[in-house]
Amino acid sequence: MRFLHSADWHLGRVYHGVSLLEDQDHALQQFVRIAADTRPDAVLLAGDIYDRSVPPAEALRLLDRVLEQLVLGLRIPVVMIAGNHDGPDRLAFGSGLLQRAGLLVRGPVEWAAAPLVLNDAHGEVEIHALPYAEPALVRSVSGDDTVTDHHAALAAQTAAVRAARAPGRRVVVVAHAFVQGGAESESERPLSVGGTGAVGAEVFAGFDYVALGHLHRAQQVGEARIQYAGSLLKYAFSEADQRKSVTLVELDGAGVCSVERIALTPRRDLRIVEGTLEAIVAAAASDPARDDYLLARLTDSGALLDAMGKLRTAYPNALAIERPVLTGDGPGRAHADHRRTRIQDLFASFHRDTTGLALEPAAQAALERIVDRIELEARSA
Amino acid sequence: MRFLHSADWHLGRVYHGVSLLEDQDHALQQFVRIAADTRPDAVLLAGDIYDRSVPPAEALRLLDRVLEQLVLGLRIPVVMIAGNHDGPDRLAFGSGLLQRAGLLVRGPVEWAAAPLVLNDAHGEVEIHALPYAEPALVRSVSGDDTVTDHHAALAAQTAAVRAARAPGRRVVVVAHAFVQGGAESESERPLSVGGTGAVGAEVFAGFDYVALGHLHRAQQVGEARIQYAGSLLKYAFSEADQRKSVTLVELDGAGVCSVERIALTPRRDLRIVEGTLEAIVAAAASDPARDDYLLARLTDSGALLDAMGKLRTAYPNALAIERPVLTGDGPGRAHADHRRTRIQDLFASFHRDTTGLALEPAAQAALERIVDRIELEARSA
Structure with missing residues (x-):
């Protein structure tokens, strides 16, 4: 049977x-x-x-x-x-x-x-x-x-x-x-x-x-x-x-x-590509499956403006982006982790990405004081 | 066929x-x-x-x-x-x-x-x-x-x-x-x-x-x-x-x-009873169909405290109450009409129901002034 x-x-x-x-x-x-x-x-x-x-x-x-x-x-x-x-x-x-x-x-x-x-x-x-x-x-x-x-x-x-x-x-x-x-x-x-x-x-x-x-x-x-x-x-x-x-x-x-x-052959495959945004977009020209559902794992270390918009010019059905460099770990849940990161660390990381320089100790200390005060006020509000 | x-x-x-x-x-x-x-x-x-x-x-x-x-x-x-x-x-x-x-x-x-x-x-x-x-x-x-x-x-x-x-x-x-x-x-x-x-x-x-x-x-x-x-x-x-x-x-x-x-015989009939609350509740004792779904059209002219609660002691599945006397018309939508009544008139009617007396002209005029001022402030807020 x-x-x-x-x-x-x-x-x-x-x-x-x-x-x-x-x-x-x-x-x-x-x-x-x-x-x-x-x-x-x-x-x-x-x-x-x-x-x-x-x-x-x-x-x-x-x-x-x-x-x-x-x-x-x-x-x-x-x-x-x-x-x-x-x-x-x-x-x-x-x-x-x-x-x-x-x-x-x-x-x-x-x-x-x-x-x-x-x-x-x-x-x-x-x-x-x-x-x-x-x-x-x-x-x-x-x-x-x-x-x-x-x-x-x-x-x-x-x-x-x-x-x-x-x-x-x-x-x-x-x-x-x-x-x-x-x-x-x-x-x-x-x-x-x-x-x-x-x-x-x-x-x-x-x-x-x-x-x-x-x-x-x-x-x-x-x-x-x-x-x-x-x-x-x-x-x-x-x-x-x-x-x-x-x-x-x-x-x-x-x-x-x-x-x-x-x-089973899917209508659109669901897959992960890895590389810099520029390299991924450039390689798409010779990719026969540009309609696939994509997770792009970007290796870029600096800031990226409208990364999803750019990715979708090459892969119209791209669904998600991960930035392992920013989250400091490999595969996983890049966006979700942002929410668990302290705001001081997020700011320091943003500063590093945009200026290429680490925050100086005095600036770091000032930042800590400012965030502390805001959080204190928010809690007592 | x-x-x-x-x-x-x-x-x-x-x-x-x-x-x-x-x-x-x-x-x-x-x-x-x-x-x-x-x-x-x-x-x-x-x-x-x-x-x-x-x-x-x-x-x-x-x-x-x-x-x-x-x-x-x-x-x-x-x-x-x-x-x-x-x-x-x-x-x-x-x-x-x-x-x-x-x-x-x-x-x-x-x-x-x-x-x-x-x-x-x-x-x-x-x-x-x-x-x-x-x-x-x-x-x-x-x-x-x-x-x-x-x-x-x-x-x-x-x-x-x-x-x-x-x-x-x-x-x-x-x-x-x-x-x-x-x-x-x-x-x-x-x-x-x-x-x-x-x-x-x-x-x-x-x-x-x-x-x-x-x-x-x-x-x-x-x-x-x-x-x-x-x-x-x-x-x-x-x-x-x-x-x-x-x-x-x-x-x-x-x-x-x-x-x-x-x-078809319904499990519970859906019907309308009319009379004073007291008379309806009293008559319920000899009503064989007290489980029916009821609309009580109350002819009481005065204020009633917890009319639905009292009605349900006699008719547990009573669904609604109408007060034709209060809305000034017969059958219809008693509660809906309350919302269309001016607040001055609602107050005057409440005063009449509770004291049995109409508002005196001076009181009526004072009421008009108060409501006007409240509505003006509400509009400019």
Whole structure:
């Protein structure tokens, strides 16, 4: 049996003020073509379909079109669960009716919901869809008071699957979780405040394939049968080195998986360039991908006037600039760090950048006194 | 052929700060029972399904449950269109898939969309679903530059239906519009700013039944074949005298309609009581419907302390109070009018209410001078 596994589409996502909907549309057109070429028995979508619980109408339209192409056009059943970004009720609207047409959606967590059962030459396969749910919700739905964290919540859900499964059938589980040992990316929203929300891989014992969503890097966790498909697009610059893909899974009669990643080509890549502003702008002339989403890491040490304006004459979709020299550290969050820098140090750095000279000790002392007085007045105001 | 026609459910509506979702649930349970008893060939829902374009998740859940009961439970096809309150894209999500399960939803306006075709002993019936759309949108979708108002917009849509209909078939149209001659209620949102948005009934020439939504009073417009089903509940006190119902339509082989209204019993009625506060509270003891939503029209002439608090000891779901004596007019908008009253007159009225005496001319003159000075200073500040 063959599955096409994907996750973390985050439809409607806005990054650095830019809507990625056209990029998502572009990648999903490839997804539909890959489905048409590989003819899977089912498509598995492991959550974070939308970027937020009330997505923009355009995101709904896009998902609607893709699901129609898969389910009505290609006649491939789709199993889709809510992730931590999705609104479970909104995602699951019409699910009873949609299931009759070949789309199994699980939004709110349900106890012992019936699996989708598919057949191949080797027998039957059960596909269990386990939507993301807060531990407190699983505790209340299951009536199991020991459910206090994500691990216990998913353990309870998968134990229910094991109890309900028919003997002899192969079992596939679709889930949205942070499984211990997985590598995080910057664009995931943590599942717990003040904790990892991590789940031990042992909760998936006995299942033949586990189609995961949540982590944005495609990866297997321990064994080949436990896979993250990764996100549809690069959703943060820290993912610039990742290659996004969909995961094609072959499950044989003995329940052994072989997994292939099929690359997606983005409409515009999201990448990082490094150098002086002048050098980057000059090199752009021979860059065939000037429409890409860019983070420019500028090595210039002096002041730069309207750096973003200049950068965008060469790269119209440049999204951000970093100045590692100014922040004194390498990669990271240049602009955010400005806010944590003392105003005295910011001024000294500005003075150095514009005049090329360090502040003299007397000037430095005067500056400290002035800032102290201003801050004192501000506090007592 | 038999239809059950309803409209203007406004799911998720909040009235005077109270969510009507439980009331809507109560009425819709009756709706489902009526459908089970009368076994229509189709249910026609003529728009304003939700009260706003992004309804609360609970409203989605309620609609989802009702549609499942109708379509999956009772196997009655449902035809549903967007009204002016609905978000067309959100309402129509999954429509391609849902149609295969027996639910035809039209959100965005489409040109020459295929009708639902049903059969009875007399032949075929085409049901055309025409969602509400702004004239500018119809102009752009149809390419017809003469579409500048609602009349022209619906005329263009119905002309397209006439052009596409198969000869010999009876034709039913579901639409959401203000048809000229219809009686308005207070709880409808006008379709045009600064105009009625009215449509002449002649746009429906040649159709055997026209299932309308928008006006909240159940009514026929001219002929029996053009009907508003009215809203699910009373959505304003000005509708207190209305009896809400669903409309059962029998369409015979010759295309002649007979129409029956089947009453809905609200969970709590919405009504107006009149009298002194004391008399109303006293009479409540023998009132079997003290949970009703109440507007109390108080005839007391003097000042009342915490009138709402006292009223709610007798009627816990009282929503509003009117004091016709204070505003000097009968039914209407007591509180709104306070804001339009000059502060001098408000004070004089307060003085009269509390002391029983009119302001003396000297006091009145002093008051005028004081208010003038305050207003002058406020303007120059």
